[in-house]
Amino acid sequence: MPYICPICQNPLMLHQASKGYYCSKKHHFDLAKEGYLNLLPAQYKKSKQPGDSRAMMRARRNFLEAGFYQPMAKALAGIINTHQTAPTEMHILDVGCGEGYYSRQIEAYSDDSKKLDLHGIDIAKNAILAAAKKQDNARFIVASTNNMPYADQYFDLLLRIYAPANDQEISRLLKPQGLLLIVTPGPRHLWQLKEFIYKEVKEHAVDAPLPEDFSLIESQRVSFKIQPDRDQRMALLQMTPFAWRANADVQNKIQHSHDLQIETDFILTLAVKKK
Ligand SMILES: C[S@@+](CC[C@H](N)C(=O)[O-])C[C@H]1O[C@@H](n2cnc3c(N)ncnc32)[C@H](O)[C@@H]1O
Ligand SMILES: [Zn+2]
Structure with missing residues (x-):
């Protein structure tokens, strides 16, 4: 279990x-009719x-479902396909999964989806319900x-995409030699959006810090251009940590600029648990 x-x-x-779950001390947790389990007492x-x-969830849902980040999702699925633990089932957890977009993409692009045991965890109940x-x-x-x-040590692979996580928990959940796949923004991520907000846009540090007991296997950079429409640009802005810096004037400029192309830039870091 x-x-x-x-x-x-x-x-x-x-x-x-x-269809509920219980422990030996008789704590009991019902399975919701949508099929998820609430384990946050x-x-x-x-x-x-x-x-x-x-509002943030709606913005992210509309933007992701429009397929703008699909090339990144495909690259993630590619890495998982390469490391699929045949012939046994591969247990995968998406940490901070939101509405489960990436989990669905991984299933869709999988070479052998029947051998995937996909899990997702998030603290936002509405997001989990939708997922x-x-x-x-x-x-x-x-x-x-x-x-x-x-x-x-239940999982073979943990996925962390723009989500908070606790290093000790990550390590505890993974099998020895288990994999950690982290997505972080690359140096030019959303550059053209940032140009509206900052006087001088600076390139970010690229390294995703790894938990202590992990070593790096590979780091892949995935970058491509997107051209979201006006509403989708606003949704994208809302998904960013710098949204709060955009005052009404800046928002107006972003919304009304013509044919705005925006660079995306992701770093996919794959690491392995040493012991
Ligand atoms: C920036 S979103 C990323 C969602 C998804 N991975 C994606 O890239 O679309 C961060 C997610 O982490 C969740 N979150 C924030 N704090 C959390 C916590 N302490 N435990 C679990 N989830 C958390 C939020 O509800 C949100 O869904
Ligand atoms: Zn209990």
């Missing part, structure tokens, strides 16, 4: 009749609606990435 109880850390078992919630707001509705062949839970209620 992949899950452990978020209250007492004992294994969670499936109760076939009720109310007493552990720091706010009423933790995680990204509905579960859209992908029957994946299992999603609501929980914090600081305290991931999965059994030790």
